[in-house]
Amino acid sequence: xxxxxxxxxxxxxxxxxxxxLIVDFAARGYLAPVGIVIPIVLSGLFFTIHAVxxxxxxxxxxxxxxxxxxxxxxxxxxxxxxxxxVGALQQTMWVAVSAILVIIILIxxxxxxxxxxxxxxxxxxxxVLLAMPLLPVIGATINGATLWLRVGPLSMxxxxxxxxxxxxxxxxxxxxxxxxxxxxxxxxxxxELPRSKDILPLLxxxxxxxxxxxxxxxxxxSLLFYAAAxxxxxxxxxxxxxxxxxxxxxxxxxTAAALIFDHVATRFRIWLNPFADIAGDGFxxxxxxxxxxxxxxxxxxxxxxxxxxxxxxESDFIFTAIAEExxxxxASAxxxxxGLIIANAVKTAGKMRSAGNxxxxxGIAIFVFLQVLITIGGVTGALPLTGLTTIFLSAGGSSxxxxxxxxxxxxALxxxxxxxxxxxxxxxxxxxxxxxx
Amino acid sequence: MKPQLTKLVxxxxxxxxxxxxxxxxxxxxxxxxxxxxxxxxRSLFKQYDIDRGAIIVSGQxxxxxxxxxxxxxxxxxxxxxxxxxxxGYLSSIYGVAGIEQSENQLxxxxxxxxxxxxxxxxxxxxxxxxxxxxxxxxxxxxxLAYQLLGNRIGAVVAIDPRTGKILVSASSPSxxxxxxxxxxxxxxxxxxxxxxxxxxxxxxxxxSGETWAPGSTFKLIVAAAALESGxxxxxxxxxxxxxxxxxxxxxxxxxxxxxxxxxxxxxxxEEAMIVSCNTAFARLGVELGEARxxxxxxxxxxxxxxxLANTSRSTxxxxxxNIELALSALGQFDVKAxxxxxxxxxxxxxxxxxxxxxxxxxxxxxxNLTLLSQADSDVFNxxxxxxxxxxxxxxxxxxxSAGTGTAAxxxxxxxxxxxxxxQTKPGFTPHAWFIGFAPAAAPxxxxxxxxxxxxxxxxxxxxxxxxxxxAAPIAQKVLVELLRRK
Numbered sequence: 001x002x003x004x005x006x007x008x009x010x011x012x013x014x015x016x017x018x019x020x021l022i023v024d025f026a027a028r029g030y031l032a033p034v035g036i037v038i039p040i041v042l043s044g045l046f047f048t049i050h051a052v053x054x055x056x057x058x059x060x061x062x063x064x065x066x067x068x069x070x071x072x073x074x075x076x077x078x079x080x081x082x083x084x085x086v087g088a089l090q091q092t093m094w095v096a097v098s099a100i101l102v103i104i105i106l107i108x109x110x111x112x113x114x115x116x117x118x119x120x121x122x123x124x125x126x127x128v129l130l131a132m133p134l135l136p137v138i139g140a141t142i143n144g145a146t147l148w149l150r151v152g153p154l155s156m157x158x159x160x161x162x163x164x165x166x167x168x169x170x171x172x173x174x175x176x177x178x179x180x181x182x183x184x185x186x187x188x189x190x191x192e193l194p195r196s197k198d199i200l201p202l203l204x205x206x207x208x209x210x211x212x213x214x215x216x217x218x219x220x221x222s223l224l225f226y227a228a229a230x231x232x233x234x235x236x237x238x239x240x241x242x243x244x245x246x247x248x249x250x251x252x253x254x255t256a257a258a259l260i261f262d263h264v265a266t267r268f269r270i271w272l273n274p275f276a277d278i279a280g281d282g283f284x285x286x287x288x289x290x291x292x293x294x295x296x297x298x299x300x301x302x303x304x305x306x307x308x309x310x311x312x313x314e315s316d317f318i319f320t321a322i323a324e325e326x327x328x329x330x331a332s333a334x335x336x337x338x339g340l341i342i343a344n345a346v347k348t349a350g351k352m353r354s355a356g357n358x359x360x361x362x363g364i365a366i367f368v369f370l371q372v373l374i375t376i377g378g379v380t381g382a383l384p385l386t387g388l389t390t391i392f393l394s395a396g397g398s399s400x401x402x403x404x405x406x407x408x409x410x411x412a413l414x415x416x417x418x419x420x421x422x423x424x425x426x427x428x429x430x431x432x433x434x435x436x437x
Numbered sequence: 438m439k440p441q442l443t444k445l446v447x448x449x450x451x452x453x454x455x456x457x458x459x460x461x462x463x464x465x466x467x468x469x470x471x472x473x474x475x476x477x478x479r480s481l482f483k484q485y486d487i488d489r490g491a492i493i494v495s496g497q498x499x500x501x502x503x504x505x506x507x508x509x510x511x512x513x514x515x516x517x518x519x520x521x522x523x524x525g526y527l528s529s530i531y532g533v534a535g536i537e538q539s540e541n542q543l544x545x546x547x548x549x550x551x552x553x554x555x556x557x558x559x560x561x562x563x564x565x566x567x568x569x570x571x572x573x574x575x576x577x578x579x580x581l582a583y584q585l586l587g588n589r590i591g592a593v594v595a596i597d598p599r600t601g602k603i604l605v606s607a608s609s610p611s612x613x614x615x616x617x618x619x620x621x622x623x624x625x626x627x628x629x630x631x632x633x634x635x636x637x638x639x640x641x642x643x644x645s646g647e648t649w650a651p652g653s654t655f656k657l658i659v660a661a662a663a664l665e666s667g668x669x670x671x672x673x674x675x676x677x678x679x680x681x682x683x684x685x686x687x688x689x690x691x692x693x694x695x696x697x698x699x700x701x702x703x704x705x706x707e708e709a710m711i712v713s714c715n716t717a718f719a720r721l722g723v724e725l726g727e728a729r730x731x732x733x734x735x736x737x738x739x740x741x742x743x744x745l746a747n748t749s750r751s752t753x754x755x756x757x758x759n760i761e762l763a764l765s766a767l768g769q770f771d772v773k774a775x776x777x778x779x780x781x782x783x784x785x786x787x788x789x790x791x792x793x794x795x796x797x798x799x800x801x802x803x804x805n806l807t808l809l810s811q812a813d814s815d816v817f818n819x820x821x822x823x824x825x826x827x828x829x830x831x832x833x834x835x836x837x838s839a840g841t842g843t844a845a846x847x848x849x850x851x852x853x854x855x856x857x858x859x860q861t862k863p864g865f866t867p868h869a870w871f872i873g874f875a876p877a878a879a880p881x882x883x884x885x886x887x888x889x890x891x892x893x894x895x896x897x898x899x900x901x902x903x904x905x906x907x908a909a910p911i912a913q914k915v916l917v918e919l920l921r922r923k
Contacts, residue, residue: 029506231445238441278476286476292463293471294479304486306479328464332457339453346446350439362442369449373456382459 002054008066009050013043016073022302023081034085038092042073045099052103057415061348067340068392068407072098072400074334075393078321081303082314087395094397098404105408111416112168112409116356119172126166127208129158130225134215145218145387157389159221160402163367164409170229171359173201174236178355182237192241199245205229206249210257217263220374220386226250228366235362236355271384284310288317288379291324299327314395316387320379334393338372341407348414361413364406481529485509485620490544490567490804492524492536495576498569500524500537505620513537513618518611519583522642523574523603523797525747526614530622531629535642536570536797539746543568543801543809554804566804573602573799573812578918582607585911590889592643592776593915598784598874598883600814601793604919605884606777608643610635645748648773649887652859653713653841653904654870655768657782657829659722660710662733664825666725671707671828678702681716683723686760690719690767710832711840713856715767722766727757730766736820737782737792739774743817745795751778768859776885779872781817784883786833787853787874790826792817834877842871844909847917851877854912856904859890866890871908875916882919886912 017039024035046069053060072095080088115122133139133146140150148155174181181198209226213219230246257264266281274282274289287310294305307313307321314321323331345365352358368391375390377383389399463471472480488511491498499520502511513527525535533541542548546555546567555565575595582593586609595605616628632640641647663669677698681690698704698714709717722730734753735741742750754761754771764770777795785792794815801809821829833853836842842854854873861867869888874880886908 235439235441235445238439289463290471290474290477290479292460293468293477294483296464296468306482309478309482323460323464328457328460331460331464335453335457339450342449342453343446346442346449350442358439362445365445365449369452373452376456377459380456380459380463382456 001058002050002062005050005053005062005065008063009043009046009069012046012066012070012073013039015070016042016077019074019077019302020080023077026301026303028303032085034089035080038076038080038088039073041092042069042076042095045095049099049102049106052106053411056106057411060411060414061344063340064344064407064411067337067344068404071334071337071392072404074322075318075395075400077302078318078325078393079314079395081325082307082318082321083395087314091395091400094400097397098401101401102404102408102411105405105412109409109412112357112360112413113354115168116172116175116354116360119169119176122165122169123173126162126169129162129165130208130212130221131215132158141217146216147218147221147387157396157398160389160398162225164402164405166225166228167360167363167367167406167409170232171356171363174232174359175354175356177201178236181233181242182239192239193245194237194239194241202229202233202242202245202249206253210253213253213257213264214261217261218387219264219267219384220378220388223386224367224370224374224388226253227370228363231366231370232359232363235349235366236359267384267386271381274381284312284317285379285381285385287311288320289381291320292380295324295327295331297328299323299325299330301325315389316375316394317379318393318395319376319390322393323380335372335376338368342369342372345410348410351417352413353417357413361410364410368403368406475532478529481532482509484527484533484545485511485513485529486565487511487545488566488804489513489527490546490569490802492540492544493569493571494520494574494579497576499572499576500614509620512620513615515614515618517580517583518613519580519607520574521611521614522608522644522646523572523606524614526617528617528625528629529620530625531617535747536572540570540798540801543570546804550809551803568804568809569802569806570798571800571802573597573604573796574606575604575919578605578915579607581918582911582915583609583611585914586888590637590643591887592647593884593886593911594644594776594780595882595884595915595919596777596780596784596793596795598788598793598880600812601784601795601817602799602812603777603795603797604882605915606644606797608641610637610639612639642747643776643887643889645745645775645777648749648751648775648778649868649889650770650859650861651768651772651774651779652857652868652870653715653718653768654779654782654855654857654872654885655772655774656710656713656718656766657786657833657855657872658733658737659718659725659730659766660706660832661786661821661825661829662725662729663706663721664828665733665821666729669706669721671832672705674703674705675709675714675717675721676702677704677709677714677717679716681719681763683719683760683763686758686763688760690716690763692716707832707835710855711835713836713841718766719763723759723763725766727755727762727765730762731755733821736818737785738778738817741818743777743781743795744815745777745797748777748795749775751775768857776887778885779870779887780883780885783854783872783874783885784880785820786826786829787877787880787883788826789823790819790821792820830877833873837873841905842873842909844905845871845873845913845916847875847913847920850875850920852913852916853877853880854909856909858904861890867903869903869907871904871912873912873916875920882916884912884916886915 020035020039024031076091079091140148209222212222233242274285305324307324310317342365349358349361375388378385391403489502492500499516503514505512525537527537544567546565582605593607679695679697692715739751739753751774765772794817796812800811837845837852837854841856845852845854852875857870859868867890872885874883
């Protein structure tokens with residue numbers, strides 16, 4: 001049972017162990033105890049999830065856990081290489097927290113139908129989470145972006161958890177209003193337009209996204225949530241008009257923000273020509289691009305590059321550190337692992353019978369995809385740079401825990417219909433008898 | 438599956454492929470040009486991961502790579518500031534200079550000749566190793582020259598006239614190259630800022646990178662042009678009054694202390710050289726004309742390039758009026774020469790008129806110490822006829838034995854030389870020069886010493902005196918050291 005998953009996890013464990021040994025021997029020249037302990041702890045956590053899946057979710061997809069595990073392992077290895085044992089241990093602790101939450105969800109989560117009943121509660125919770133960094137005292141600004149909550153030594157990015165809550169909220173809301181949103185009012189210039197009153201929810205999301213952009217000074221979060229809402233509308237209705245309306249609003253909002261707010265304009269300027277101000281605004285992106293160039297096709301080798309030249313490399317720019325030391329080959333492998341998770345989520349969505357469940361799975365696919373696109377596009381100069389973290393890889397607990405919750409939701413979704421579908425094949429006479437005598 | 442989901446996943450797939458395409462563009466197609474950008478520190482950092490080859494002088498490494506335990510595998514170390522200017526430095530922030538720069542391919546192991554070594558290192562594992570370079574410099578003489586320059590601004594260049602091998606190339610003031618090669622970025626930045634703001638400009642290479650007015654040492658070129666013209670010989674009489682009224686000019690050229698060069702009011706060419714007679718040479722220059730002097734100067738290397746890295750071009754001006762020509766004949770006005778150039782003038786005269794191409798690299802070795810290349814002797818130019826060279830040598834020998842350059846005398850060895858004192862700005866002391874070679878009959882060392890004039894008056898600094906008083910004693914000591922070693 002689940003032998004593919006088990007075999008893949010064995011390979012993943014060996015890869016992580018080998019990577020830690022390479023960092024220890026090749027880059028540091030000695031073997032540190034943490035270099036052995038961390039890979040063993042990580043493997044233990046992944047195999048525990050595997051055991052829980054075997055017992056409670058036997059029909060869930062087998063590729064998902066190994067893919068997420070490998071990404072997480074690569075992340076911890078890079079954090080070990082970039083910041084040392086303490087940083088890696090901290091991240092391992094967050095993997096453990098993630099694993100515990102994943103196990104709880106896999107065992108305890110009721111059928112997602114329950115979650116879909118109260119979309120407004122989830123939507124409001126999501127908006128509150130998003131807005132929390134703007135609160136006095138506990139809200140905190142790091143690197144110019146107000147995305148953090150800070151209580152004592154602990155800090156977290158509530159937007160990462162807002163993601164989870166909003167996926168459920170969006171799914172419930174859209175499933176409820178599916179027919180209404182699909183309704184076409186009229187055709188203008190060959191474009192089918194919905195009724196103007198049906199555009200209202202999208203306008204609200206757009207407005208919230210703009211407020212976030214202004215308040216938190218970060219392109220990434222507002223773009224992520226807005227674009228996710230538009231794509232989910234499209235998935236719900238299959239109407240291209242929503243994509244068009246969404247794009248138009250995006251362009252209007254983006255242009256206005258760039259014209260009015262200096263920090264938005266700066267981000268765009270760096271994006272258009274990072275080399276214009278190498279020592280100043282463009283420094284981070286230029287150093288990252290130099291790292292990519294230094295890596296070439298096969299990379300400099302773990303511990304052999306100079307990714308530490310990039311400020312905040314272990315959080316925002318961890319992907320370029322991977323691309324520098326593992327090369328185009330390693331970077332493409334990471335992107336393909338994301339692709340695997342995204343494709344698996346879309347496939348799951350296709351199998352779902354209810355619109356709500358379909359939208360949860362599609363929502364997970366959309367959020368993972370958008371966050372990968374925005375962060376990796378940003379750090380490689382393809383898109384404007386944002387303060388979002390690279391999921392599964394970046395140092396930091398919020399992003400990692402939230403990403404693993406999405407994986408757990410997906411695994412739960414894949415298995416929950418089993419109870420309905422697997423009927424006993426042969427029914428006894430007693431069971432089929434209409435009248436009991 | 439619903440069609441919109443198929444479209445969604447197709448779009449996602451395309452977007453991820455575009456990200457990979459962008460990565461491929463940056464990591465494969467643009468990688469080289471990005472790696473070569475001047476502000477890209479990674480390429481310089483890479484140099485610290487290479488077991489870079491040593492730079493060797495007189496059998497001892499003067500620059501070598503040392504294993505470190507820090508962020509970099511190797512740190513570059515330099516033994517003495519006496520070698521800083523010819524050897525250069527390797528700095529992660531401020532780039533590469535000197536031999537470190539010109540021989541970077543070999544030292545870093547990137548040279549084509551080392552392809553097989555690189556393959557072997559790849560199979561063996563471990564750091565890349567570079568080849569090593571042996572310089573032509575004479576270590577003890579270089580050290581001595583640097584010490585003799587002391588805290589003055591100036592340079593000493595010594596050359597083997599027969600081969601063009603540079604034996605001494607000392608520039609003062611110098612600096613500790615370790616301060617720029619350190620892996621401590623803060624030390625490096627502070628040291629650099631100090632070097633850049635130092636008014637004595639220690640980063641300048643006074644031996645081959647800076648040009649100066651050559652002053653009276655340039656009279657050798659004028660005399661050579663006169664002898665080559667066939668219209669003059671050593672006994673040709675030239676009027677030598679206290680003052681020379683330059684034709685078509687209101688200005689006069691004066692002798693030092695405003696006295697005629699001889700009681701008779703005229704001197705032979707030989708006597709003019711021995712006492713460094715200004716009025717005689719100014720007249721000679723005007724009579725010879727710009728073209729002849731320019732041709733001879735070019736023959737020695739003025740306005741030409743030597744095949745030596747980090748070398749400035751010496752220049753002789755053109756389109757001169759008579760007064761400008763008269764001043765140029767005295768090595769003033771816009772005549773500018775490096776110490777290296779003036780050493781090559783002396784070397785050319787000592788080598789029967791043949792100027793050899795200057796060489797700083799003697800031999801180069803692969804990482805396994807097999808010989809890769811050995812310097813040949815290349816002729817730069819047959820500048821003057823042997824008889825002209827012999828006549829000039831005769832005059833220069835008398836300059837040292839009984840003329841203005843007596844401070845360069847060496848017991849039991851005839852030295853040929855010429856002093857020079859180049860006016861700088863009013864109120865400034867002049868540059869002091871001495872160029873020459875020894876032994877006069879069959880020289881194996883030619884030398885040029887230059888000391889910069891400055892704002893502060895040096896005791897005894899006057900006209901011809903300073904060349905003999907300041908520069909000639911340094912030349913004498915370095916010559917003694919180099920002759921002892923031969």
